[in-house]
Amino acid sequence: xxxxxxxxxxxxxxxxxxxxGYGMSLAGVTKAQxxxxxxxxxxxxxxxxxxxxxxxxxxxxxxxxDPASGQQVTVTNDGERGEMITVAWExxxxxxxxxxxxxHSYRFSNTPQEPGRGLGRPSFALxxxxxxxxxxxxxxxxxxxxxxxxxxxWALMGAVHLPEAVRAKNRRIxxxxxxxxxxxxxxxxxxxxxxxxxxxxxxxxxxxxSFTTREGTAVTAHCTSNLPDPAxxxxxxxxxxxxxxxxxxxxxDPAAEHRSQKRDVTFHVLMCVVLVATAxxxxxxx
Amino acid sequence: xxxxxPTAYRPETRTATNLSLGFLTGAVIGASLTAFIGGCVVxxxxxxxxxxxxxxxxxxxxxxxxxxxxxxxxxxxxxTALAAIESLEAFRGEASDVPVRFELSVAPDDTPAFRxxxxxxxxxxxxxxxxxxxxxxxxxxxxxxxxxRIVKRPTPExxxxxxxxxxxxxxxxxxxxxxxxxxxxxxxxxxGLLLGTAAVLLLFRADLFDSHDAEGSAPRPSVTSSPSSSPSSSxxxxxxxxxxxxxxxxxxxxxxxxxELREAVESLTQGADRRxxxxxxxxxxLLTVVFxxxxxxxxxxxxxxxxxxxxxxxxxxxxxxxxxxxPRSWQLTADGVSGSLRLTIVVTxxxxxxxxxxxxxxxxxxxxxx
Numbered sequence: 001x002x003x004x005x006x007x008x009x010x011x012x013x014x015x016x017x018x019x020x021g022y023g024m025s026l027a028g029v030t031k032a033q034x035x036x037x038x039x040x041x042x043x044x045x046x047x048x049x050x051x052x053x054x055x056x057x058x059x060x061x062x063x064x065x066d067p068a069s070g071q072q073v074t075v076t077n078d079g080e081r082g083e084m085i086t087v088a089w090e091x092x093x094x095x096x097x098x099x100x101x102x103x104h105s106y107r108f109s110n111t112p113q114e115p116g117r118g119l120g121r122p123s124f125a126l127x128x129x130x131x132x133x134x135x136x137x138x139x140x141x142x143x144x145x146x147x148x149x150x151x152x153x154w155a156l157m158g159a160v161h162l163p164e165a166v167r168a169k170n171r172r173i174x175x176x177x178x179x180x181x182x183x184x185x186x187x188x189x190x191x192x193x194x195x196x197x198x199x200x201x202x203x204x205x206x207x208x209x210s211f212t213t214r215e216g217t218a219v220t221a222h223c224t225s226n227l228p229d230p231a232x233x234x235x236x237x238x239x240x241x242x243x244x245x246x247x248x249x250x251x252x253d254p255a256a257e258h259r260s261q262k263r264d265v266t267f268h269v270l271m272c273v274v275l276v277a278t279a280x281x282x283x284x285x286x
Numbered sequence: 287x288x289x290x291x292p293t294a295y296r297p298e299t300r301t302a303t304n305l306s307l308g309f310l311t312g313a314v315i316g317a318s319l320t321a322f323i324g325g326c327v328v329x330x331x332x333x334x335x336x337x338x339x340x341x342x343x344x345x346x347x348x349x350x351x352x353x354x355x356x357x358x359x360x361x362x363x364x365x366t367a368l369a370a371i372e373s374l375e376a377f378r379g380e381a382s383d384v385p386v387r388f389e390l391s392v393a394p395d396d397t398p399a400f401r402x403x404x405x406x407x408x409x410x411x412x413x414x415x416x417x418x419x420x421x422x423x424x425x426x427x428x429x430x431x432x433x434x435r436i437v438k439r440p441t442p443e444x445x446x447x448x449x450x451x452x453x454x455x456x457x458x459x460x461x462x463x464x465x466x467x468x469x470x471x472x473x474x475x476x477x478g479l480l481l482g483t484a485a486v487l488l489l490f491r492a493d494l495f496d497s498h499d500a501e502g503s504a505p506r507p508s509v510t511s512s513p514s515s516s517p518s519s520s521x522x523x524x525x526x527x528x529x530x531x532x533x534x535x536x537x538x539x540x541x542x543x544x545x546e547l548r549e550a551v552e553s554l555t556q557g558a559d560r561r562x563x564x565x566x567x568x569x570x571x572l573l574t575v576v577f578x579x580x581x582x583x584x585x586x587x588x589x590x591x592x593x594x595x596x597x598x599x600x601x602x603x604x605x606x607x608x609x610x611x612x613p614r615s616w617q618l619t620a621d622g623v624s625g626s627l628r629l630t631i632v633v634t635x636x637x638x639x640x641x642x643x644x645x646x647x648x649x650x651x652x653x654x655x656x
Contacts, residue, residue, distance in 0.1 A: 006335045044442065053382060053409045059439045078439040104363050193382040201380050 011132040021122025030118025040064035057084035082107025086222040147282025155275035184211030184240035226253035312478025367394040566620040587622035596648035
């Protein structure tokens with residue numbers, strides 16, 4: 001049994017998995033489709049302690065209405081509960097999801113989520129089939145096929161998404177221009193020290209910023225970018241720029257954000273060019 | 287499901303299942319590693335594929351087999367309760383999360399209180415919050431009370447209750463989440479590893495070892511001289527390499543002598559592996575057999591299946607009836623490459639060459655003379 005037969009088996013196997021996955025999605029029985037998705041409301045925010053750990057995010061108390069019984073349920077984000085809540089204020093709406101019939105296994109998400117269609121795994125299986133086909137082509141027709149197979153479709157996808165990326169960048173720049181400015185304060189600096197397998201210690205510093213919006217909402221948030229000297233930032237006063245409709249979208253340095261947005265688009269274009277060049281090289285070498 | 291007497295309840299040690307699973311896992315790891323590395327060394331795709339597919343298949347089976355058990359465990363609704371810290375012991379290291387061993391007296395609302403010993407990580411900054419005789423909020427699955435864990439962020443209702451509560455100590459030994467397997471499980475896994483490796487080496491020894499010999503850098507010829515059984519007592523030389531076998535008879539003997547040819551072929555095809563031949567060439571005193579490469583099982587013919595008894599009369603027929611005057615030398619070529627056996631006998635003499643072609647049973651198909 002040569003490599004080609006093994007690859008054909010690989011493609012066939014993952015193709016079957018993908019088909020089963022898509023079938024399950026059509027039938028509505030995938031895990032993502034059966035998950036109960038609710039919207040919770042933050043009732044109380046417990047400010048982080050200086051020197052504490054960033055794992056688990058900001059300690060919040062969330063209430064939601066159980067659809068089955070109609071009662072208000074109160075939960076906290078104790079332990080591993082899905083996405084880390086890094087920006088919190090009283091009254092913020094967060095997403096809460098749990099498997100059907102198991103409300104005790106709830107998980108948070110920063111924004112209330114739309115029900116998914118469960119296409120993640122079948123699409124990954126399809127990707128594996130694609131990888132198998134590219135390797136098969138490379139074996140049969142020479143290794144430049146791998147360059148074409150890798151560069152071509154990704155370049156195409158990148159090119160198709162480029163206009164959307166540019167539009168998203170323009171929207172973001174508009175939002176940056178429209179941000180409100182309020183004073184803020186670094187209320188804590190969280191520190192995580194860990195030891196990896198080689199015995200080296202690593203340290204993660206996460207400053208926590210607190211600011212009050214024009215409407216009077218007190219927001220507590222992890223601030224991980226654009227703060228110089230984070231380790232010594234405890235007690236520092238900072239200027240916070242935030243989007244009026246969504247205080248979770250805030251920054252300390254709008255000019256730096258502006259630059260990084262432009263860099264992102266440039267990077268996107270560069271990647272497309274590199275991928276096209278890879279595909280062309282592959283075609284030329286064939 | 288209610289556990290009626292948690293204090294007397296001992297953790298269900300599914301030791302036999304765990305030990306056998308450990309053994310099986312070791313065997314799968316040993317077998318797949320050996321297959322993968324051996325396959326890479328001798329460059330055989332089936333071995334490499336087996337080495338990769340075996341742990342994947344085992345992992346999948348394992349997941350599927352434990353799925354109902356894990357689903358049942360996840361479906362159990364955990365219960366919240368207050369607990370008093372009887373003792374705590376922190377094992378400080380360099381990390382900011384400190385492992386702490388707690389001994390707790392858990393007092394649920396509607397079931398009897400129990401004592402449990404747990405290990406949990408506590409952040410360095412929060413460590414002073416936990417003191418002896420302090421009250422904390424805990425959560426535990428009712429069917430496995432030894433899996434209690436302290437809730438670090440309780441809801442406001444439980445926080446208030448913990449602030450006001452007074453709890454008594456629960457006497458007696460503490461439940462522990464311990465699996466007292468120790469050395470035995472490690473030994474069994476190691477045994478499984480070794481057995482898995484041995485199994486693959488044994489099952490695939492033909493591929494791994496013999497082919498390594500055959501594909502070695504230079505064929506190693508073995509030359510043996512054996513006394514023949516003919517009355518002239520002259521020796522025959524047998525030379526065998528990895529691809530060919532040659533028998534050269536001593537002077538005074540001929541391959542046309544009765545039984546000589548068959549004996550020569552037998553001496554080349556000794557051994558357990560019945561190697562097939564691509565071509566067999568016989569001349570006056572020389573037999574040459576070109577063997578099929580090892581691993582190719584379909585091409586070639588079995589050299590013992592040729593009609594050697596018919597060869598002397600076929601040679602004579604080619605020599606006399608085809609008008610070859612005074613035959614000097616003859617050659618028999620048996621060709622099995624194409625799949626169907628063809629024997630070609632060419633006799634050359636003073637008057638030219640005569641050719642007789644027969645099938646595998648010695649039936650004459652064609653005659654020609656030059």
